[in-house]
Amino acid sequence: MAGNVTVDRTIVRAVTVFAMLNLLVTLNNTPSRSWMYPAGLGALGCVLLTLSVLASLRDCFRPVPTWRGIRVLTYISLGLMAAHCLTVRDLSPRDYPPLLHACGVIILTAAAAFPLPTGCVLMGTYAVGFFFVRLQSLTVGQALTECLVLLVSGATGLLLVALVRRTVSIVSTRSDLTQQEARATARALAQARERARWDGLVHDKILGALRNAAAGDSRRQASNAQTLAREALAAFRADTHSDAPTALARKLEQVADALGLECEIDIKQDQISSEVLDVLEAAAVEALTNVARHAGTPRVSVRAVIGQAAALLIISDRGRGFESQAPGQRAGLKTMKARMEAIGGQLDVRSTIGAGTAVTLSWSHEQPSWLTVLWDVRVFAPMIAIGAVDVILNVGLGLTRPARLFIPWLNPVLAAVVIGFNIAIAVCPRRPRLGWMLAACCVPLPAVSVLNLVTYGDAGWRYWAAGALTPAVGALSFRFRSSLGVSCCVASLLVLMVSEAILGRTSWAPVLGPFPVSLGVALVGGMLRRGLDGATAALSCENVRLAEQVRQAAGIAERNAEISRRRTALALDILPMLELIAGQGPLSVSEATECRLLEAAARDNLVxxxxxxxxxxxxxxxxxxxxxxxxxxxxxxxxxxxxxxxxxxxxxxxxxxxxxxxxxxxxxxxxxxxxxxxxxxxxxxxxxxxxxxxxxxxxxxxxxxxxxxxxxxxxxxx
The missing domain is CATH 3.30.565.10 (Histidine kinase-like ATPase, C-terminal domain)
Structure with missing residues (x-):
């Protein structure tokens, strides 16, 4: 069968675990019950099943799983099933052929390794054979009841595997659709980032150059105008986006010195995306420029912690401050806000008249959103329905068989409690502490049903409470942790063995009851959950990797397109003036007037x-x-x-x-x-x-x- 490698490997391991657990019980029982078979058939069956399980165990450790071992195991089990129908005769109701149990479990679990129609045929074939074998010692109704219990268990595993495969297929399809959405989203985000970056360039470089050139009252202003004009021209001739992060502290020290500020800088900087660092640097420079223009004090503090996943930068002064409504009307702050939002960051400005201003720049890396599957009641409604049938059959088996009880009304109450715990574990929130509490409450329930018995019955119905809790054990492993379901199963087995010993009965009898199936369900539930989570995570990782490639490609395309648009828009008037400012000293009166007009026009376009x-x-x-x-x-x-x-x-x-x-x-x-x-x-x-x-x-x-x-x-x- 072709499918997801992780899911296939998990199914192979789960079937092998089931086969091994039940084979151990069969190997223990066959020597004492060999009289049920023709000479040598019991030993031959044990040898063939053991060799097949070992072959299947080898398949579990292959990088790419195969189904050969499991299929051989299935064919041998079908042959032994046919041999039971032809050779086994004259059994009492308590005589249960030891090979029959192992063959049944193997066929029912291995059906998952075949296509769904073939798996259904295998289960039907086994059900017919089992019915005729048990009909020799039971009534038709009793044989049908036992047959139906086994069929429900097999259908549960078959449906679970089919559901897992279907869910992984849905996740894969959603991954493809997400890629299509990612291309459109990445292009829109890249466009917003580039526009914000260029708006910042216009405000920080072009407006600064034009403003300083228009004033031109001092040598410092003329020098600043030349520097800003050259930087702006360089941005039009080539992409100024740096691929290597620079030391932010050194850059801000240079800016503060040029502005005549007394700057106290404390920056802890680690590796960070150059795109994010460029935005933080530009915003910090603009904040320092605003301090120099409006604060009325040369003292300013810059504190920052910058890392790969998050960044926080605070620029504060003790200047004159301004009203809280003012930031929305300032072009510089609006540009800073737009640039921070374009990279997923935030700008926060707090100012009080007479007490100063604090500008906070924050950014955190948004983790990739995994394509998760909702493990809720609606998705697993078919699985829950089969689990409910299993519970009802086991409860009915325990309540309808004749028995002498110490407290007659205790069994119906216990049945209601068992049903309630199955429902609670299936629908309760996935909280670890709640899961452990429910598991602890389930542990003594099978022992209570046994301690209430006066007469010694066969294990098939004496441990009905343990069989009815099998769906709950599987749900604990699947919804919470595999160790939780296994721990619940083992603890319940130990308590039940102690109870049997106290009553003077065979203490190891519970090992041969429904506990191998319960333990197998617990192990398989956890394995399937890990397998499905692994397949989902693998698809998600691939989706994130492709989305990152799409984002980078969209960013390059939008960067080139935005450069072209800005060059065209500014080439007529502003670029010639920038070249004039960059190439000479103070401007003439008419040139200074032209600078003021151009600065106003550029500012209009920003605000x-x-x-x-x-x-x-x-x-x-x-x-x-x-x-x-x-x-x-x-x-x-x-x-x-x-x-x-x-x-x-x-x-x-x-x-x-x-x-x-x-x-x-x-x-x-x-x-x-x-x-x-x-x-x-x-x-x-x-x-x-x-x-x-x-x-x-x-x-x-x-x-x-x-x-x-x-x-x-x-x-x-x-």
Whole structure:
């Protein structure tokens, strides 16, 4: 059978364990019951089964499992089953042929090694043979009951294996679908990272170069402008993303010295992704720059712990501080926040007027999400149904057989308790302490049923409580830990042996009862769980590896695409000015004015990218050239809206109307509940602005409030 190697190896080992446990019982019983068989048949059967089990045991340790040993074992068991039907005669109800038990267990468990239809045929063949053998000593109803109990046990194993194979197949299919989703998600995330990285470049390098060049009052400002301009130009000529992490402390010391800050630096740095380190470095540099500009104090503290899985960096000062609402309106902080979010990090700014500011940058590596399987009641409903049938049959076997009891009503109560524990173990939360408590409560139950007996019955029904707890033992191993189910089974066996010894009965009799099956179920439950988890983890590891390759490929593609887009967008005006700044000293008055206009245009694109398009940028630049003040703002969560086209038309016409001494402020809040856009104009062109508003107010979305020298325009959501 072709399938998952881990699952196949687990099935081979589980079948072999079952066969070995039951073969040991058979080898112990056959010498004392050899009279049931023709001369030599019992010994021959033991030899053939032993050799087949050893061959199957060898298959357990192969890297790629084979089914030859198990199939040979199955064929020999079928032959011995046929020999029972032809040769075994004149047995009493308590006479149970020793080879029959081993052959039955082997056939029922080995059916899992065959395709599902073949496995069902094998179980049916065994059931017919077993029925005719037991019919010689039992009534038809009793023979059918025993036959049905064995069939339920075999169907449980067969269904479990089929369910495991199907689940692994589903996981594999989901893995393929996840790869398709990963490609789309990786590309979107890479695009967001690159846009945030380039927004940071524009803010940190380009705006800094233009601002210092426009001021140009000192040699330091001119030098800073040249340095920033050269770094910005280098970013356009080649990808500035470094593959080797640099010492962050050394870089921040250089920046602090250049800004004239007294910086106390305490950084513990380990290996970390260069992508994350670049973002942390850029954000820290921007925070130090803000301290130099706004804090009013040269003293600043930088503390950081940076590792491969997480990073925490805090920049704090004791300066003048600002209001808590202010960060959302600052382009630098908005850019820092966007860049941190692009790598899965966070930016937290705490500031109090007169007490200083603390900027916290945090990042943690998101562990790969494993493709797990939900081990819940719905997924394993068929398995639970067969376990319920097994419980009912064993309970019925114990309650319907005639027996003398010390306490007659105790057996029905015990049956209800056994059923309750089976249900509880199947559906309870997977908490280790709860599992151990349930297992401890199950241990004495089989002994209670035996101690309540006055007469000595056969093991087939005397240990009915142990047989009814077999599904619970398997569930303990499967849902919790394999050692938990095995420990419960062994402890229950020891308690039962002590109970038999106290009553003066054969203390080793429980070993030949249902305990080999219970112990096998416990071992197989744990092995199947580990096998299925191993197969799932292997698929998940492969999925994570492929997803990482997809992420890297998408990152490279988006990086190249973003470089191309930014070069095209900035090549017309800003790049020539950067080359001019990088190649000479202080600028002329006209060049400094041009720098201020370009800086304002670049800042507009950063803080109001949703609102500002090429037409608005041109109108705003012209208005600033005439001496007007134009300010754009966008909310952090601003989204495009149906009214954006109308608002843009309004903004463009207002910018074309205002002149020297006037100011206009435009705020776009596409997700607002009441107003999605606001324009405030101050100046002597108020009457002209009213005429502009009337030309675009046909939609009914605009509300205008004005006096002699000011106009307030608000765009409603509907």
């Amino acid at each position: 109001a990218a949703t609102l500002v398009n090429d037409a608005i940028a041109a109108s705003a630049r012209a208005a600033r050239g005439r001496g007007a003040e134009v300010v754009f703002r966008c909310a952090d969560n601003a989204q495009p809206h149906a009214g954006l086209r109308i608002f843009r038309s309004l903004v463009e016409q207002i910018c074309a109307t205002i002149g020297a001494g006037s100011s206009a402020r435009f705020v776009w809040n596409g997700s607002g509940r009441d107003f999605i856009g606001t324009a405030v104009v101050l100046g002597h062109e108020a009457s002209a602005i009213r005429a502009v508003v009337e030309s675009v107010a046909h939609s009914g979305l605009l509300t205008v409030t004005c006096d002699e020298d000011s106009v307030l325009i608000q765009m409603r959501t509907h």
